[in-house]
Structure formats: C-alpha cells, structure tokens
Amino acid sequence: MSSDNKITRRDFIKGAAAGAAAAALPNLATTPVAAQSTSTVPAKWDYEADVIVVGSGGAGVACAAAAAEKKASVIVVEANDKIGGKTILAGGNLGIGGGTRMQIAKGYVENAEIIYQDRTDWTLRTDKTMTVEDVEGGKHTIGQWRRIAGAEDAEGLSRVFADRSLDTWNWLDKMGCPFIQANVSEFANVYRGSRYYTTTTPKPVNREGKPTDMMAGGAGLVWPMYDVAVKNGAKFFLKHKMTKIIREGERSGRVLGIQVDAGGKTLYFKAKKGVFLGTGSWKGNKNLKVLFLPWLIKYPHVSGEPYVNNDGSGIQAGLDIGASLTTDRGSDWHGWHRHAGSHWHSIKEPYGLPGTANEPLDNACIYVNANGKRFMSEEIGEDNPAWVGGSKPFYFAQICALQPGNEHGPIVWIILDDDARAKQKLDFTVGKVVYQEMYANAPTIAELATKINVPAATLTETVTRYNTLVAGGKDLDWGKKELAAKIEKPPFHAVMWGIQKHNTLGGLTINAKTQVMDWYSKPIPGLYAAGECAGGMDLIGLARPILFGRVAGETIADEKAI
Amino acid sequence: MTAKGQAHEAHISWIKPAPSEVDAGSDITLMLQIECALKCTLEGQIKIEDAAGVVIKELALVSSEEQTNGTDEFVVKAPIWPGKYSWSASATCKNEEGILHVASPVSFSFTVKPHATSLAVWDIPSPVVIGSPFKIKVGVQCSAGCKLAGQCVAVVTQEGLQMGTATLGEGPWADTNTLYWAEADVAAPGSEGVFEWTVKFAQPNLEMAHAEGSYPFAFTAAKPPDHVVTVQVVDKEEKTPVPNALVMLYPYRGTTDERGVAKIGVSRGEYELRVPKMDKWKSYWTNIKVEQDLDVKAELSLAPIDPS
Numbered sequence: 001m002s003s004d005n006k007i008t009r010r011d012f013i014k015g016a017a018a019g020a021a022a023a024a025l026p027n028l029a030t031t032p033v034a035a036q037s038t039s040t041v042p043a044k045w046d047y048e049a050d051v052i053v054v055g056s057g058g059a060g061v062a063c064a065a066a067a068a069e070k071k072a073s074v075i076v077v078e079a080n081d082k083i084g085g086k087t088i089l090a091g092g093n094l095g096i097g098g099g100t101r102m103q104i105a106k107g108y109v110e111n112a113e114i115i116y117q118d119r120t121d122w123t124l125r126t127d128k129t130m131t132v133e134d135v136e137g138g139k140h141t142i143g144q145w146r147r148i149a150g151a152e153d154a155e156g157l158s159r160v161f162a163d164r165s166l167d168t169w170n171w172l173d174k175m176g177c178p179f180i181q182a183n184v185s186e187f188a189n190v191y192r193g194s195r196y197y198t199t200t201t202p203k204p205v206n207r208e209g210k211p212t213d214m215m216a217g218g219a220g221l222v223w224p225m226y227d228v229a230v231k232n233g234a235k236f237f238l239k240h241k242m243t244k245i246i247r248e249g250e251r252s253g254r255v256l257g258i259q260v261d262a263g264g265k266t267l268y269f270k271a272k273k274g275v276f277l278g279t280g281s282w283k284g285n286k287n288l289k290v291l292f293l294p295w296l297i298k299y300p301h302v303s304g305e306p307y308v309n310n311d312g313s314g315i316q317a318g319l320d321i322g323a324s325l326t327t328d329r330g331s332d333w334h335g336w337h338r339h340a341g342s343h344w345h346s347i348k349e350p351y352g353l354p355g356t357a358n359e360p361l362d363n364a365c366i367y368v369n370a371n372g373k374r375f376m377s378e379e380i381g382e383d384n385p386a387w388v389g390g391s392k393p394f395y396f397a398q399i400c401a402l403q404p405g406n407e408h409g410p411i412v413w414i415i416l417d418d419d420a421r422a423k424q425k426l427d428f429t430v431g432k433v434v435y436q437e438m439y440a441n442a443p444t445i446a447e448l449a450t451k452i453n454v455p456a457a458t459l460t461e462t463v464t465r466y467n468t469l470v471a472g473g474k475d476l477d478w479g480k481k482e483l484a485a486k487i488e489k490p491p492f493h494a495v496m497w498g499i500q501k502h503n504t505l506g507g508l509t510i511n512a513k514t515q516v517m518d519w520y521s522k523p524i525p526g527l528y529a530a531g532e533c534a535g536g537m538d539l540i541g542l543a544r545p546i547l548f549g550r551v552a553g554e555t556i557a558d559e560k561a562i
Numbered sequence: 563m564t565a566k567g568q569a570h571e572a573h574i575s576w577i578k579p580a581p582s583e584v585d586a587g588s589d590i591t592l593m594l595q596i597e598c599a600l601k602c603t604l605e606g607q608i609k610i611e612d613a614a615g616v617v618i619k620e621l622a623l624v625s626s627e628e629q630t631n632g633t634d635e636f637v638v639k640a641p642i643w644p645g646k647y648s649w650s651a652s653a654t655c656k657n658e659e660g661i662l663h664v665a666s667p668v669s670f671s672f673t674v675k676p677h678a679t680s681l682a683v684w685d686i687p688s689p690v691v692i693g694s695p696f697k698i699k700v701g702v703q704c705s706a707g708c709k710l711a712g713q714c715v716a717v718v719t720q721e722g723l724q725m726g727t728a729t730l731g732e733g734p735w736a737d738t739n740t741l742y743w744a745e746a747d748v749a750a751p752g753s754e755g756v757f758e759w760t761v762k763f764a765q766p767n768l769e770m771a772h773a774e775g776s777y778p779f780a781f782t783a784a785k786p787p788d789h790v791v792t793v794q795v796v797d798k799e800e801k802t803p804v805p806n807a808l809v810m811l812y813p814y815r816g817t818t819d820e821r822g823v824a825k826i827g828v829s830r831g832e833y834e835l836r837v838p839k840m841d842k843w844k845s846y847w848t849n850i851k852v853e854q855d856l857d858v859k860a861e862l863s864l865a866p867i868d869p870s
Contacts, residue, residue: 263644266803270845363838379839417684418737423806443703444735444777445658445742446680456680460777468780471688474757482838482845488779489684490701 016075023097027420041246041256048270049235051072051556054242054314056084057550058218058542059278061225066553067276068232074506075269077232077260079241083205084222085210085280086304087542089346092200092217094179095543096194098166101173102182108196116162118189119537137376137478142539154557156512157536161193161547168547172354175224178203182482193543206350214348216410221542239263244528245275251322251518254562255526258317274526274556277508277516278549279314281532288312292328292506298401299409303337303345303500306352306493314533318508322546324519326535329508336354336502340426341434343408343498353435355498356426362484364420366466367497369403370411372449372458377478397499413499414454415445415463417489428495438496445492452494463487514552526562528552572598572663574651577632579804580672584640585706587770590672595632596653596662598622604631606655606663613648621654630867631655643772644676678705678777681715683761689813690750691782698779700728700765701743708770715762716762717748725749725759751783780859787827789857791856795822795837795846798861804843809860810836812852826850837862 037263050072053064060076061083068074082088097103097110172177178201189195198420202215203223230236236259244259246268257270281302282288286424289296302310319325337345362378369375376399400410420426427433440451447462449456467486469475475483508516509531516522516534530552531545578593594605601677603625610619619638623631641647642814652667682701690696700715710730717726728746735741738845751757763775795804795818803822808815811833816824835858843862 185844262770322673362837384682386849443701443738444682446678447703447705464778464780468756468778471780471813473782482836483839486686486688486780488686490682490735490741492682505706 008196029485034048034132034233034390039533040263041248042259042268042531044268045257045270045300046311047075048257049075049077050053050271050273050561051276052077052269052274053234053276053278054258054272054279055079055085055278055531055533055543056083056226056236057091057278057280057308058087058222059532059545059552060085060276061087061229062223062546063232063276063278063528063530063556064229064236064551065232065369066550067224067233068229068553070554071232072273072557074229074232074234076229077240077242077258078236078238080308081239082271082307083226083236084205084219084237085278086218086308088205088222088543089214089216089304089307089543090217090218090221091346092202093183093197093541094169094172094200094221094546095188095194095197095539095541096165096169096172097182097194097196097198098162098169098545100166100169100182101199102179102198103196106182106196108182108184108194111161115165115194116158118195119158119162119193139479141219154536154538155510155517157510157548160512160551161537161539164547165194165543171550172221172224172546174229177224178220182259191538192542193541195545199540206462209350213350216346218465218542219316221546224419225546232490233520237262240267242279242314242317245321247379247527248525253525255321255524256562263355269505271403271526272561273559274479276526276549276552276556277318277527277533278531278545279317279499279533280308280312281310281502282312282315282507284310285312285316287313291325292504295398295401296501298387298405299397300503301343301405301409301498301500303502305344305347307347312533312534314529315507318450318516318527318529318533321524322518323516323524324509326506326509328504328535336394336499338396338413338499340495340497340498341438342440343435343500345498345500345502353433354559355434355527356428356495358424358426359434360414360426360495361424361484362417363480364415364423364485366413366462366487368413368415368454368459368462370413370454371404372454372456374462375403377475377480379482381479381530384495397501400497400499403415409499412499413454413457413494414491414497415448415459415487416495417485417487418491418493419489420485420487421493426493430495438498439494441491443490443492445487447497448492448494456484471514502541503538504532504534505538507533510534510536515555515557526559528556568611569664569855570598570600570602571659572596572653572655572665574602574653574668576668576670578635580649580670583673583675585677585770586640586674586772587642587677588638588706591635591636591637592651593633593635594651595630596655596663596665597631602631602657602661602663604655604657604663606653608633608654609654611650611652611667618649622654627767628644640672641674643700644674646673647670662821665706674771676771676773677708678773679703679763679766680705681761681763681775681777683777683779686779687779688815689709689782692750692754692783693752694750694786696748696750697745698742698748699744700730700761701738701741702730702775703738703741704772706770707740708768708772710766710768713742713763713766713768715744715746716764717758717759718762719757727808754783756780756782756784765865784813785829787814788829789827789828789852789855791828791833791852791858792824793818793824793826793835793837793858793860795824795860795862796805797843798863805841807837807862810834810838812836815866835860839865 028552053076056078198548200217200220203219339355449459470483530548650669655663726748727745730742809824816826
C-alpha cells in the first residue's frame with residue numbers, strides 16, 4: 001500500500017519547532033528510569049513517518065530501502081554519527097544465493113529448496129566429529145557443530161529465507177552492489193546461508209574520507225541500499241538514539257513510535273505503519289550478557305567497536321514493552337575474533353589500529369598468561385568447523401577468560417621468535433599496526449618478560465620447557481600436535497591478543513514476517529525487528545540482517561497507516 | 563661580617579632521593595633543596611661525599627621561579643663494585659646579607675648490584691647427528707647495555723661437561739643493540755635422544771661487575787640418515803607448488819624450495835609426515851614407512867575464511 005505521507009520540508013520545520021518546544025518542557029532525558037518505564041504517549045509528536053527505522057546497519061538500510069521503494073515515508077534514526085552499523089565494516093561475504101547469475105556462471109547449483117533443506121534437515125549436515133577441550137584441559141569428542149540444534153525452521157524464518165534469497169540477491173545486484181563472484185567454502189551452508197557465498201568489492205567506509213581510509217566489502221553493500229532509500233525519500237537522522245518504544249499501553253496495544261535522545265534533547269517520532277528495530281547485538285550489554293552467556297562479561301570489547309558499541313538497548317527497549325526473547329542458538333560456539341596487537345576487529349584508520357593482518361601461526365608460538373605460563377594448546381579449536389578465519393570457538397575464549405586480566409579483558413600474550421615473525425612477514429609497527437601496550441620485543445626472553453611485566457624466571461622456564469617439548473616432538477603439557485618451531489631466535493616478540501565477540505544470535509523473538517512477538521507468541525502490533533537484535537535462525541554474517549530487513553520494509557510498507 | 567652566633571639553622575631535604583638499589587657504574591639521578599626556617603634565599607655549594615670523605619660531586623644552589631635554594635637534577639656515578647654504600651650530602655650557604663646557614667650532613671644509602679646478564683641460543687640443528695660436531699649461535703646481553711665483545715661463553719652438559727666454547731664478537735646481533743653473539747662449535751652426543759644442555763656466561767672480565775648468566779637449550783640427536791624422502795607440496799585446488807613450506811618427519815625436517823620440493827634425509831622407519839598450517843592452507847599429515855628412497859605428494863587444502 002502506498003502512502004501520501006512523504007516527509008516534506010514543512011514537516012522538518014514543524015518538527016524542529018516541536019523539538020524546540022519539547023526542549024522547553026521538563027527535562028525528560030533526566031527523568032528517573034522508573035518513571036520512564038510506564039507507557040507515556042506524548043501529547044505531540046516531533047516527527048512522523050510511515051516507517052521509523054532504528055539503526056542503519058545492514059538490517060536498517062535494507063528495511064529503509066525496501067519500504068521507501070514501496071512509497072512509504074521512512075525516517076531512520078541512528079545513534080552513531082555515521083551510517084552503516086557493524087555491517088559497513090564487514091568483509092562483504094554475502095551468504096545469499098539460490099541460483100544467482102554468479103553461481104550459475106561458476107556452475108554452482110543452488111535453489112530455494114536446497115537452501116531450505118540445508119537449514120532444516122540435519123541429515124544433510126556431515127557427520128564429522130570434533131574434539132573440544134573443557135576448562136580443565138580434558139578432551140571430548142562430540143558431533144558436528146550444531147548438527148541438530150541449528151537444523152530447524154525457526155518460526156518459519158528458514159522457509160522465508162530460502163524463498164526470498166534469490167530475489168534479494170537480484171535486488172542488491174540491480175541497485176549496484178559491487179559483487180565479484182560466487183565462491184564455495186567449507187560449512188558455508190551451515191553458517192552463511194548459502195553454499196556459494198558472493199564476495200563484494202571493498203568500498204570506502206567513509207565516502208567523504210581520505211583515500212587512505214578504511215575500505216570494506218560491507219560498505220559496498222550498505223551505500224547502494226542507503227542511496228536507494230534516500231532516492232526514494234528516506235531521511236536519516238544521525239546522532240539520534242532511541243531511548244524508548246512508545247506503545248499504547250504499558251504492555252498492550254499498538255506500538256505508536258519511539259522516544260529519541262538527540263544530543264540531550266528528547267524528541268518523539270511517530271510511526272504510522274510500524275517501528276523497525278535494527279539495533280544490533282546485545283554483546284556490549286552487561287545484563288544481556290549475563291542472560292545469554294554469563295562469562296562474556298570477562299570481555300569488555302566487541303567487534304565493530306569503537307565504530308559501534310552494540311549496547312543492546314534496542315533489545316532492552318523491546319523487553320520493556322513486553323517483547324519476548326529467543327535464546328541464542330549457538331553464538332557461544334562461534335563468532336569470536338582475536339587480533340594480535342589490537343582490541344578491535346576490522347577497524348582501521350581513522351577509527352583505530354587494526355592489529356597484525358595475519359595471526360601468528362599457532363604452531364610457531366606459545367600463549368602465556370600474565371604469570372608467564374602456558375595454559376592451553378595454542379592450536380585449540382583447529383578441528384572445530386566453527387573455526388573460520390580469525391575466529392576461535394567458545395572454549396578458546398572461555399579458557400582465556402579464566403586468566404588474570406585488566407580493564408581490557410584477559411591478558412594473553414603470544415610469544416614468538418624472529419624466525420616466526422619473518423616467515424609470516426608479521427608487521428608489529430607500534431602506533432600504526434599494534435598498540436604500544438600490546439607489543440614488546442627484546443633480545444632475550446628475560447628482558448622481554450620485564451618489558452611485558454611478567455615474571456622473567458617463569459617466562460624463561462616456560463619457553464625453555466616448550467623448546468624441550470619441541471625437541472622431543474611431543475607436547476606433553478597441552479597436547480599441541482604441530483610443534484613446528486622452537487622459540488629461540490632473537491629478537492623475541494610478545495604481542496597481546498585482543499579478543500572480541502564477533503556476533504551473537506539471540507534476541508527479540510520475531511515471526512516469519514519479522515513481527516516482534518510477545519511472551520504469549522502474539523505479534524506486538526506495529527513492531528518489527530531483524531538483524532542481530534532479533535533471534536531466530538542460526539546464521540552469522542550479512543545474509544540474515546539484509547534479507548529480513550528487506551522483508552520487514554516490504555511488510556511494514558504494506559500495513560495500514562494509523 | 564657575620565658572627566658565628568648569627569648563623570641560621572637550615573636542613574637538607576631530597577626532592578629526588580637515591581634508589582635503594584642501583585646497577586654497578588650506572589647513573590644515579592638526584593635532586594635536593596635547602597630549607598631555612600626564616601625563608602632566606604640562599605647561595606652556596608652542595609657537596610656529595612662517600613664514606614671516606616672523598617668528594618663525589620660539588621654543585622651550586624640555584625634559584626628560579628619554580629624553586630629556591632635547590633639544585634637541578636644532577637647525576638652521580640654509582641660505584642662499579644657490588645655492595646652497600648653510604649654517602650652524604652652537605653651544604654655551605656649564605657643569604658643575601660651574608661649570614662651563614664649551617665645544615666647537618668644528610669647520609670643516604672644504596673646497594674650496588676652487578677649488571678644482570680641474559681642469554682639466547684639459536685640456530686640449533688634439528689636434529690643433531692650423533693657423533694658429528696655442530697654449530698649453534700649464542701648471544702649475551704647486559705642489563706645496562708655494556709659492550710660484551712671478547713667475552714667467553716661455554717656450552718656444558720647437564721653433568722657439567724664442557725662441550726664447546728665461543729668468544730663473543732664485536733657487533734650486536736641484527737635488530738638488537740646489545741646482544742653480543744658468537745657461533746659456537748659444539749661436540750655432539752654419542753647417542754640418540756633429547757638433550758638439554760646449558761650455555762654459561764661465567765667469570766666475565768669486564769670493568770663493571772656483571773652477574774653470571776646461563777640459559778638452557780634443548781635439541782634432538784638422531785642417527786645419520788640413510789634414505790631420502792622427496793616431498794612435493796602442492797595446492798590441492800590450483801595444483802601449484804607451495805614454496806617455503808615446512809615438512810616434518812620427526813625428528814627430521816626440511817623446507818620446500820621454489821618448486822615446492824623438500825628433500826629430507828631420514829633413517830629407516832615409520833614417520834608421520836606433516837606439513838603444518840601456513841598462510842591460507844590447512845595442515846596436512848599422513849603416515850609413511852621409509853625402507854628406501856621415497857617420493858610423496860602432499861596436497862594442501864584451503865582453510866575456511868571469515869564469514870562476515
């Protein structure tokens with residue numbers, strides 16, 4: 001259904017005036033939280049549109065573009081001063097397929113039924129086993145990664161995902177997303193959404209930035225969707241953070257709009273057709289960490305930081321008005337990133353230092369804690385299919401979480417010699433690649449220990465012991481299989497792991513139309529969600545937010561306006 | 563002219579006192595000031611003396627906007643021999659009217675430590691062939707950065723038997739400023755096994771006192787090879803050679819050349835052939851039995867990549 005309620009300049013002037021009036025009212029932004037928890041429909045709305053989109057990551061811009069294309073008026077509010085959320089920093093490997101032109105060009109066969117079966121039929125998942133280690137170093141052989149837990153339709157989401165994959169890929173292709181080619185990779189059907197994912201040409205994250213600024217495949221997806229949304233009338237409000245979802249009753253009735261904090265000023269945005277939440281993960285929210293994955297509180301950093309903070313406030317706002325939660329279906333199993341020398345993931349100038357481009361090979365280094373002792377096999381998780389790229393499974397992060405730490409999380413030093421550094425061409429340039437406090441080198445292990453503030457005698461003993469194990473060809477202490485090199489050639493290097501949670505899966509419960517559900521499995525009228533703030537399918541990467549963001553945009557645009 | 567009875571009482575206080583422990587011959591940075599109960603502005607000399615009254619340092623008081631009656635930071639050299647030392651600071655000053663200010667000498671104590679030394683041992687053959695002398699590199703570093711050229715190191719067994727010696731060369735090892743190194747010729751063990759020997763830096767002949775240092779190193783001794791295993795390492799998908807790949811046939815090992823080939827001499831027996839994870843490839847391993855010269859092809863698969 002189309003709407004005549006395009007946002008006009010007059011609306012903006014009116015809105016600005018209303019904003020000024022709101023600012024003259026008692027300071028709502030500083031009203032105690034308890035008072036804010038009761039439903040309050042504002043006497044006057046500052047802005048209104050058919051669709052109020054909260055967050056401009058992959059889900060948000062897909063929703064905005066799809067809704068705007070269907071002639072709905074759209075306002076996007078974004079807490080950050082830049083659009084794109086975490087998606088814009090992503091590698092751009094898109095797990096959407098179903099028979100795309102690039103899949104056909106490579107001879108890859110995939111259709112909606114194959115995608116659906118891959119998502120729901122556990123017998124199609126291989127029956128490989130993997131060995132995991134518990135926190136005491138014990139080994140357990142268990143079945144394939146999420147063989148059963150992930151194989152389900154998830155409120156009908158898998159069916160929709162399968163059926164809408166091809167036309168969503170074509171939608172992105174047509175709007176100019178710079179796709180390169182289809183690729184095959186191991187377990188892609190399990191964790192990406194398509195057996196044959198598409199790579200995307202990296203584009204500048206900041207369009208107005210310097211040529212040397214960060215490039216990312218995710219930017220190649222976000223900017224075309226943003227352009228389509230803007231071309232069709234969508235308005236983006238940066239540095240506007242949603243503080244509350246406004247529903248008719250405290251936990252009843254329709255969702256009418258949202259309350260927003262704009263630099264200390266409280267504004268109200270009315271959604272005539274629906275509010276869409278694309279507010280990202282809960283992984284930076286302590287309360288939600290405790291709920292979903294308690295030991296995650298040991299890790300203060302999240303991937304995408306400091307570009308985004310994933311504070312989970314969208315999920316909390318949904319809970320406040322009666323939404324239900326879907327449990328996390330496996331982000332404990334995967335989705336960890338570790339970067340030597342940096343606390344961030346996929347962040348480069350001007351946002352931060354990226355850390356070393358390649359992680360030091362496990363078989364040519366050791367990990368030690370702040371006491372200078374090894375505490376695990378460095379190749380932990382190598383037989384886990386959830387290991388992808390720089391990711392390590394939960395038990396790597398869980399064991400690290402038991403080590404002494406500081407305000408940045410557990411302290412884990414990688415110790416390697418100059419042979420290992422040279423063979424991998426590892427760059428440890430301080431201030432450019434690695435942070436000063438996360439790197440040191442020295443001619444001897446004893447001096448290295450002094451520089452990184454671990455006991456010199458202990459670190460010397462640890463390295464000597466490791467070298468003896470390498471000479472003997474067997475890791476009697478931690479069972480590491482590949483003892484490729486001793487740590488002996490000066491200068492010696494210590495670089496600290498920055499460990500971040502890459503992604504999460506649990507969130508607000510949504511149905512196949514992306515409507516947010518309440519505890520009684522009833523849709524909350526006027527409220528939609530997708531991306532990491534929503535629960536459901538066990539997919540990581542860009543496919544889930546973009547496809548369901550688009551589904552939400554189309555669905556809301558077709559709703560009747562209030 | 564100032565009468566003795568008119569002298570003001572003053573005392574010395576430290577702004578930057580001496581640390582309790584210092585390295586032999588190192589710089590000790592000090593700073594102090596004179597305080598007069600009547601707030602006089604003073605001129606005069608500060609003197610640092612050792613326990614025998616030998617003057618270590620003399621310097622003038624300075625006055626500036628930041629402070630009055632004090633010194634700038636100044637440096638004295640610590641003794642070169644280890645031990646406990648007690649020195650003193652005294653002052654002779656006058657104010658603008660020429661009134662003498664008398665401050666009792668203030669003593670301060672510190673312990674002089676020998677310079678610490680730390681060692682590294684590298685380029686140890688793997689394996690060492692039993693009965694055949696081998697070479698290793700040995701480096702020694704002084705905590706104070708002293709030049710250690712010409713000093714001797716020794717390689718000893720766990721039983722204390724000396725197996726080799728070396729004299730540290732003139733220049734430090736590449737990418738270090740202070741690691742003086744040498745190549746040592748070492749006699750090999752006469753039997754197979756894993757050995758843990760020690761390199762010792764003892765009784766150094768240096769101007770400053772230096773602590774002795776030692777560093778253990780481990781190696782495997784194996785029989786001389788009698789067959790050659792030729793391993794061709796290729797990318798499984800592209801069928802292209804993989805150079806610089808480590809090929810392990812424990813305890814023997816080799817590295818592939820530009821053609822992706824490693825020729826490794828081994829003794830007769832059963833081995834796990836392993837090409838450890840590197841670059842974009844996953845690990846490869848297989849079991850082989852060597853009874854004669856052997857050709858093996860190792861195909862490396864690509865590791866999965868980041869999903870995002």
